[in-house]
Amino acid sequence: MxxxxxxxxxxxxxxxxxxxxxxxxxxxxxxxxxxxxxxxxxxxxxxxxxxxxxxxxxxxxxxxxxxxxxxxxxxxxxxxxxxxxxxxxxxxxxxxxxxxxxxxxxxxxxxxxxxxxxxxxxxxxxxxxxxxxxxxxxxxxxxxxxxxxxxxxxxxxxxxxxxxxxxxxxxxxxxxxxxxxxxxxxxxxxxxxxxxxxxxxxxxxxxxxxxxxxxxxxxxxxxxxxxxxxxxxxxxxxxxxxxxxxxxxxxxxxxxxxxxxxxxxxxxxxxxxxxxxxxxxxxxxxxxxxxxxxxxxxxxxxxxGRPGLYMQSRFPHRDRENGKTSAPYSVFQGFDDLFENFDGWLAKYAGARVHGHLFAPERAEFAGGETMFAGCLTDSAKLRDYNSQAFLTNLIWNARGERQCFQFSPRDSQACNWFLATDPNAQISVISGAWAVPLFLSSESFAVTRREAARLQKIELDQIGILRSMYVKARVRIWTMADFIENPMELLQTLIDEISPRSTRRLTEAPRLRDLSGFGQFLQNLKNQGMQPRLMGDFPVDDAPLPSNVQRDRPYIVR
Known part of the structure; x- marks a missing residue:
């Protein structure tokens, strides 16, 4: 011995x-x-x-x-x-x-x-x-x-x-x-x-x-x-x-x-x-x-470690994590700008927890307007922005077992763009240019609107550049605003099927589209003022592509 x-x-x-x-x-x-x-x-x-x-x-x-x-x-x-x-x-x-x-x-x-x-x-x-x-x-x-x-x-x-x-x-x-x-x-x-x-x-x-x-x-x-x-x-x-x-x-x-x-x-x-x-x-x-x-x-x-769990005892090196997050989640960009009450509609059909803009400048908009979420996450923007990636990974980890969805926008903090793009658990759906709809409906002076449009367009162009990078691992779909509203029902059904793949329920109604009458002229006015809209797609000047009081369903063949 x-x-x-x-x-x-x-x-x-x-x-x-x-x-x-x-x-x-x-x-x-x-x-x-x-x-x-x-x-x-x-x-x-x-x-x-x-x-x-x-x-x-x-x-x-x-x-x-x-x-x-x-x-x-x-x-x-x-x-x-x-x-x-x-x-x-x-x-x-x-x-x-x-x-x-x-x-x-x-x-x-x-x-x-x-x-x-x-x-x-x-x-x-x-x-x-x-x-x-x-x-x-x-x-x-x-x-x-x-x-x-x-x-x-x-x-x-x-x-x-x-x-x-x-x-x-x-x-x-x-x-x-x-x-x-x-x-x-x-x-x-x-x-x-x-x-x-x-x-x-x-x-x-x-x-x-x-x-x-x-x-x-x-x-x-x-x-x-x-x-x-x-x-x-x-x-x-x-x-x-x-x-x-x-x-x-x-x-x-x-x-x-x-x-x-x-x-x-x-x-x-x-x-x-x-x-x-x-x-x-x-x-x-x-x-x-x-x-x-x-x-x-x-x-x-x-x-x-466990996928998506970050602990002080084994905090991983960057890009060497065992999964950036612990479960799949969905990010919707431009949808709540284009549709009325999109959060409520999505929660009804997806059977998921639907948050607002988690990275909004003022506060994290948790589902139901809550100020506190699972794991004692607060809606404080200051605490969230101290480490936005940790905020997101904690939210997904603490709510595992329930699909999480949230809204995103060029108005929000962009600190997590690369993290989202390189996370295999992320399902990112983008309607590019939809951020212009709230500007179109606002009562601000056109000079202020034009400056804000230029700023948001630059942010979204940079973000889309990231989402189209060769390093992207997330499931990414990007449509222009014009392409999406041409056939929203089928595209929304595809997104719902991805969130709830076992569900056989078909969509019976689409979320209500905001009134876009005059939106084409609004884009032309931006052009006339020296700002070139590049992300909305092709909108005619004299007519809105789809009035808010009309819902057109694409015909389906039932076998």
């Missing part, structure tokens, strides 16, 4: 092993203070088959960890001739099955070495960018304490194309540092006449505790099972997962003999597993695959 912290828990585990009939050799990090060490030794002093090995000052990724394992293994082989296998564990490991189960399991496999051992070409789990190079470069600096020097020295060796010579007969292998080796294999490694050469080479390898025994076992073992009997799971950063009390049933299902790392305060885990004394099923094979799926999902959740 290699211990450096939570020595009270290590003492409990050591007692479990020893009372189960397994001799125990303990290495305690030399950095542990004398009082803690003395307390530890005193707590197990009544156990005759527990001893302490020579202490080393251990640091992650350095040769000191191998030296400690060597010292403990040599002492184990020298003092306990009856030992057939040596199991390396840490102070944070917890036995999951009785000692007798492990003893019988190993006795049935006297020549088998359980050590994860794969070549660098087959390793896909290393973290840090060094696979083969950890065996061919020098690493005199600590990766944890001297990271800048470590990185610069590695880069210098790469530039100089420096390569260390690997000792003859050694094919570097890597794997978990928690192994279980047969006495024969371990003794062969420790008593090899070339051990000094191998030790000198591996002492300059990066993270040698993951490669020293893993490589040398291949020289002497006649039966290597490339797996560890210790259950250990790692996150996407290469750091071990901690097991807590609520992992109790999960650990039981694994059938593994030992698990690491256990949270020192996991009272229930220690109380449950250390109480086991009688054999359960020595032939039960460790099966960590049972819980691999759960951990894979945990890693996926940690790295990708």
């Amino acid at each position: 290699m211990c450096h912290t939570a020595l009270d828990r290590a003492a409990q585990v050591a007692r479990f092993w020893a009372e189960g009939g397994a001799p125990v050799v303990i290495h305690v990090d030399r950095r542990v203070d004398k009082l803690s060490f003395d307390t530890f030794t005193a707590s197990v002093s009544d156990l005759p088959n527990v001893s302490f090995s020579r202490r080393f000052k251990c640091e992650w990724g350095t040769w000191s960890l191998v030296s400690a394992a060597q010292a403990g293994a040599e002492q184990m082989l020298a003092r306990h001739g009856e030992v057939g296998h040596v199991f390396l564990a840490s102070g944070s490991c917890l036995p999951l099955r009785p000692v007798q189960d492990l003893a019988e399991y190993l006795a049935a496999r006297p020549t088998t070495d359980f050590i994860e051992s794969v070549t660098t070409a087959d390793v896909g789990w290393t973290i840090g960018g060094l696979d083969e190079e950890r065996f061919t470069l020098h690493f005199p600096f600590s990766w944890k304490r001297q990271r800048r020097l470590f990185d610069r020295y590695v880069e210098l060796q790469r530039r100089l194309k420096y390569r260390r010579k690997i000792p003859a007969g050694i094919l570097p292998h890597m794997g978990s540092q928690w192994w279980c080796l047969s006495r024969r294999t371990l003794a062969s490694i420790l008593q090899d006449p070339d051990r000094e050469v191998y030790d000198d080479y591996f002492s300059k390898v990066w993270i040698p505790d993951e490669s020293y025994f893993q490589s040398l076992a291949r020289l002497y073992s006649t039966n290597v099972e490339s797996r560890s009997l210790t259950l250990s799971k790692f996150d996407f950063q290469g750091k071990p997962h901690l097991f807590y009390d609520d992992h109790l049933q999960l650990l039981r299902r694994s059938n593994c003999f030992v698990a690491r790392k256990i949270w020192p305060q996991a009272e229930r885990l220690y109380a449950t597993f250390l109480a086991q004394r009688s054999p359960i099923d020595a032939e039960a094979e460790p099966d960590p695959v049972k819980i691999d799926r759960l951990f894979s999902k945990a890693v996926e959740r940690r790295t990708n």
